[in-house]
Amino acid sequence: MNDGVKNMKMRQAVMTEPGNILFRKVDVPQVGDRQIKINIKNIGVCGSDIHVNHGKHPYTSYPVVQGHEISAEVTEVGKDVEGIQPGDKVTIQPQVVCGKCFPCLNGMYHVCEELKVMGFQTTGMASDYFVVDADKATILPESLDHEEGAMVEPLAVAVHAVRRVPSVEGLNVLVIGGGPIGNLVGQAAKAFGAANVVVSELSETRLKVAEQCGLGTINSKDEDLSEGILRHFGDRKADIIFECVGSNFTVAQSIEVARKGSTVVIVGVVSDLTEVNMGFVQDHELTVLGSAMYQSDDFDGAVHLLNAGKINLKSLITDRVPFENYAEAYSIIDHEKDRVMKVIIAMDPETI
Ligand SMILES: [Zn+2]
Ligand SMILES: [Zn+2]
Structure with a gap:
């Protein structure tokens, strides 16, 4: 692992305008004390992403890095992070909230007045690595593979x-x-x-x-x-x-x-x-x-149901697309609407 090395580069997919995805090499971000660095493995494409691709998402401007349904492996943890180790399989709760408004102060942070969602109003996870506050991570059971891990968010x-x-x-x-x-x-x-x-x-x-x-x-x-x-x-x-x-x-x-x-x-x-x-x-x-989005309890509830073997995620995956062909996910969805359910992007094409 070269994670400690400064200026290490990674791939990142950027939607520059509706329907146009550009790949760039950017620096791998550094980990803060309460943050973790994750190596993204799979990304799920969802209905809201499709709206962004069509320029029809009312609260998203361009350029935008998409990706809010992901599965990843932790590669580095900040010095104040507890309970998460390198090697853990995780998914991320993609909400960024203000912590000060009425909903935030009354147990409803998922409908924060200033809510930002990664991949829409703030940088998403369509990159090899991502650095995020550790409290946004949910550790996934080893029994789940990374494709299933990327579907824990919609299950939440x-x-x-x-x-x-x-x-x-x-x-x-x-x-x-x-x-x-x-x-x-x-x-x-x-x-x-x-x-x-x-x-x-x-x-x-x-x-x-x-x-x-x-x-x-x-x-x-x-x-x-x-x-x-x-x-x-x-x-x-x-x-x-x-x-x-x-x-x-x-x-x-x-x-x-x-x-x-x-x-x-x-x-x-x-x-x-x-x-x-x-x-x-x-x-x-x-x-x-x-019903809007979820809280971390709902991610825990999702993992609980998966551990109990009560949810079939695999049957929902109809298509797998390598990261470098990201745009193909959208053309499949546009052209074969009736056949497609969940399209999964694979960072490593070998895993398809
Ligand atoms: Zn979604
Ligand atoms: Zn708030």
Whole structure:
């Protein structure tokens, strides 16, 4: 390891403008006292990254270094760091928060008023090495490989979403949208004791993957969602509905198919102003909740579920792309939307 050497260079991918990724050689950053240096192994590409690639992410400016779903090996630790050693396998919680606003001071730092997320408003991890505050690291079990490690972040999104509800134990859960987040919300709900979990989705691939992960399915292209709900859950219908798409149509739908007294959790990132039937919300006495990102507890919860063998991550990976071909990840996603679920970038092409 040449980690101590100053001016050691590393590869870094920079998105200079929407759709254009440039590779540059930059200095490997030095480790501060409370920081760790990590050697990035895999990076997951997610829906928000795709928005950045299309210039449609409202809170990202260019140039930007992407990469917020990663798995890495620790190569160096600062002198005040405890509990993390070189060689540990880690993932990083990519939020940078102010520590001073109302949410930060009241246990809700994940919705900090000044929230910055690595890969969007601050430098992401699309580089060989990254230096980060040690308290942002979650140590991953040895049993997880680095591809799975890069998916602990989206699993933490799912764990957080399920935890927005007091309990899912014994309940009927409907997930609208079977992409990586919807799938993981479904798997997390099941792992937390939901009686029946059903995913509604249009894409054949995503329906197949949901089935592989032990979830019930409704092909909403062929079956009316309300009928699918009756088929799976009977008259009791869904107790909890997780909306994991974020489109106007599915957000409105998540309210319309709700049973009286049920809960709707909006997990999908909604970019438009959506018309929903608030009369229905009132009359059906629905509970409508939002879910945004996660806290470190949710990363721990994700690792706990993985250790218990309750989550299938591998089935979600449809494509692997070497780091040097980063842009190919986006063209695959753009051209084969229905087939692709999770694209994983490999820093070392030999690991593909
Ligand atoms: Zn993401
Ligand atoms: Zn704050």
